[in-house]
Amino acid sequence: WDIGYINKLPQYMRMCFLALYNTTNQFAFEFMRDKGLNILGYLTRA
16 A cells, blocks of 8 residues: 555545554554564455
């Protein structure tokens, strides 16, 4: 996901996008920290 396109979204969608983006990245980081596997690519394609 390219965070650079957020300015092209309507204002009401920006908060939703940021929440999903941050949650996905946080989950992937914690999974990598705990399990040693990078799953971010799989999550962004889901």
